[in-house]
Amino acid sequence: MRTLIRAPIPLRLRRRPSKSNLSFSSSFSTTTTTSSSSTPNTTICNPNSDDGCCAAAGEGTGDYTIVKEGEADILMDSSNSVFYNKAQVNNRDLSIAVLRTFISRRSEEHAAMLSKMVGSGPKDLKAPRVLEALAASGLRALRYAREVDGIGEVVALDNNKVAVDACKKNIEFNGSHVSSKVVVHEADARVYMLTHPKEFDVVDLDPYGSPVAFLDSVVQTLADGGLLMCTATDMAVLSGGNEGVCFSKYGSYPLKGKYNHEMALRILLACLESHANRHKRYIVPILSVQMDFYIRVFVRIFTSASAMKCSTLKLLYVYQCVGCDSFHMQSLGRVVSKNNSVMYAPGFGPIVPQECGDCGKKFSMGGPIWSAPIHDHDWVPSIMSNISAMKDRYPAYERISAVLTSVSEELLDVPLFVNAHSLCSTLKCTSPTMAMFRSALINAGYRVSGSHVDPLALKTDAPMNIIWDIMRCWIKIHPVKAHAASQPGTIILSREPILEANFAQPVDHLSKSRVKKLPRFLPNPERYWGPKSKAGRQVKCNLSPADEDRNRASIETPIS
Ligand SMILES: C[S@@+](CC[C@H](N)C(=O)[O-])C[C@H]1O[C@@H](n2cnc3c(N)ncnc32)[C@H](O)[C@@H]1O
Numbered sequence: 001m002r003t004l005i006r007a008p009i010p011l012r013l014r015r016r017p018s019k020s021n022l023s024f025s026s027s028f029s030t031t032t033t034t035s036s037s038s039t040p041n042t043t044i045c046n047p048n049s050d051d052g053c054c055a056a057a058g059e060g061t062g063d064y065t066i067v068k069e070g071e072a073d074i075l076m077d078s079s080n081s082v083f084y085n086k087a088q089v090n091n092r093d094l095s096i097a098v099l100r101t102f103i104s105r106r107s108e109e110h111a112a113m114l115s116k117m118v119g120s121g122p123k124d125l126k127a128p129r130v131l132e133a134l135a136a137s138g139l140r141a142l143r144y145a146r147e148v149d150g151i152g153e154v155v156a157l158d159n160n161k162v163a164v165d166a167c168k169k170n171i172e173f174n175g176s177h178v179s180s181k182v183v184v185h186e187a188d189a190r191v192y193m194l195t196h197p198k199e200f201d202v203v204d205l206d207p208y209g210s211p212v213a214f215l216d217s218v219v220q221t222l223a224d225g226g227l228l229m230c231t232a233t234d235m236a237v238l239s240g241g242n243e244g245v246c247f248s249k250y251g252s253y254p255l256k257g258k259y260n261h262e263m264a265l266r267i268l269l270a271c272l273e274s275h276a277n278r279h280k281r282y283i284v285p286i287l288s289v290q291m292d293f294y295i296r297v298f299v300r301i302f303t304s305a306s307a308m309k310c311s312t313l314k315l316l317y318v319y320q321c322v323g324c325d326s327f328h329m330q331s332l333g334r335v336v337s338k339n340n341s342v343m344y345a346p347g348f349g350p351i352v353p354q355e356c357g358d359c360g361k362k363f364s365m366g367g368p369i370w371s372a373p374i375h376d377h378d379w380v381p382s383i384m385s386n387i388s389a390m391k392d393r394y395p396a397y398e399r400i401s402a403v404l405t406s407v408s409e410e411l412l413d414v415p416l417f418v419n420a421h422s423l424c425s426t427l428k429c430t431s432p433t434m435a436m437f438r439s440a441l442i443n444a445g446y447r448v449s450g451s452h453v454d455p456l457a458l459k460t461d462a463p464m465n466i467i468w469d470i471m472r473c474w475i476k477i478h479p480v481k482a483h484a485a486s487q488p489g490t491i492i493l494s495r496e497p498i499l500e501a502n503f504a505q506p507v508d509h510l511s512k513s514r515v516k517k518l519p520r521f522l523p524n525p526e527r528y529w530g531p532k533s534k535a536g537r538q539v540k541c542n543l544s545p546a547d548e549d550r551n552r553a554s555i556e557t558p559i560s
């Protein structure tokens with residue numbers, strides 16, 4: 001059943017249709033409309049099917065597809081003239097969850113601040129102003145306005161007139177509540193943000209590819225304590241596919257280790273900090289996730305010339321061995337105490353010799369990357385309780401709660417991680433189970449956690465020599481064939497372990513989510529759950545072969 005709308009939108013569709021007219025079966029669906037029928041019919045397309053309904057009609061036909069996500073409906077011109085990617089529902093849902101938590105935290109902070117002030121009357125806290133700087137169809141702005149209680153004005157910008165017109169139509173289509181909250185401007189986001197300093201409490205940056213062109217202006221448009229929600233989809237660059245481009249854009253060298261998606265997050269955070277520092281400001285990360293085909297960071301921006309001075313303590317270089325993938329980290333700065341005052345100086349280095357102590361090969365150098373926590377473990381449980389209390393209002397509930405479950409268990413003070421299969425591939429041995437690995441590390445007196453970016457991650461404060469000793473002990477009970485003497489694995493195994501690894505499972509070797517059997521990694525709901533072409537280009541979406549592999553690993557790898 002299909003209903004058609006041709007531009008301009010018929011009067012009957014100018015107001016938000018009541019739920020009884022459009023009997024949507026879920027909080028995420030698409031409805032293609034066609035005017036060839038005199039009686040309007042409505043099709044409910046299953047978002048988890050691969051029927052291609054969103055890209056059905058031909059270019060310039062003026063046909064619209066009604067897309068429903070959460071509580072917003074948008075009219076999509078089926079020629080892809082305005083960008084829309086349904087895979088970003090995870091991104092939008094997570095942003096709504098963080099925004100809700102931000103609003104309640106902001107009120108608490110305001111109340112606490114008032115309680116400390118003596119002699120002055122209560123001052124009202126204004127509802128937060130939100131800027132969706134790169135709005136396209138306006139779907140995010142609409143969802144924020146409709147779904148987030150306590151939100152103030154939402155300003156949506158786009159520099160593409162077609163997108164701005166679509167955004168205006170969508171605001172009208174979603175009824176008076178939305179129209180009273182959302183305003184749209186055709187503007188270059190960089191200029192707009194520069195000319196509106198400290199005016200927004202929340203800014204959403206969701207660019208094509210890299211956000212770097214917007215960072216200098218975004219750190220200036222945010223009010224003190226404001227929240228920046230920022231996506232980067234140029235994962236090939238951030239993950240080490242082109243080191244030179246990454247350095248010129250973000251000011252850091254990426255490395256191709258298995259931790260590269262976490263490194264990508266830390267490169268973006270370091271880049272944000274550097275932009276903030278230029279304006280005597282600094283960042284405090286709330287949540288940093290790699291999902292699907294992109295990364296998304298949620299950070300608060302504060303102003304303090306003195307706090308800014310210790311930024312170098314939150315940055316580090318990574319030395320990664322080209323032979324065995326062992327890695328070592330070196331802080332950019334150090335604290336110097338002199339006559340009761342604290343100063344910051346460049347760190348001492350290098351912390352590694354010219355050749356790897358494990359296999360004798362050279363080191364590649366990456367960074368600088370953010371070394372301080374990438375999530376706030378006080379906020380993450382609040383975000384999680386918010387989403388579980390409102391499950392029905394999050395179309396991507398299962399996916400985002402799985403990601404947050406993994407995030408909540410990550411060791412905060414341990415940047416990057418080793419990958420269980422990568423260690424075994426260096427030594428050409430069979431792999432212990434993840435539970436055995438974790439046990440050996442805990443029994444040796446170290447901490448260990450997983451990472452939301454990789455189901456095979458071992459995030460640990462154990463140094464590389466301990467990790468290799470555990471592997472040497474494992475190989476004593478699971479011997480390997482002899483390989484060439486020059487191979488990194490052979491060199492590592494030529495040494496006797498100092499540690500006697502104990503693979504017996506201690507009581508607390510499992511994480512809480514594993515004990516409760518909560519899902520932490522979910523497969524994609526459908527094929528081509530990936531990036532979309534820019535607006536105006538032919539619709540085509542896919543993941544890189546490496547990301548397809550990683551997705552498959554997350555589903556197929558036994559991790560108990
Ligand atoms: C990836 S789309 C945004 C998708 C949207 N946030 C969503 O959730 O569906 C990026 C948008 O940024 C717009 N854009 C690109 N450069 C811009 C600039 N300098 N100023 C304003 N908008 C810009 C593009 O026209 C495009 O509509």
Ligand SMILES: [Zn+2]
Nearest residue numbers: 321324356359
């Ligand atoms: Zn090595």
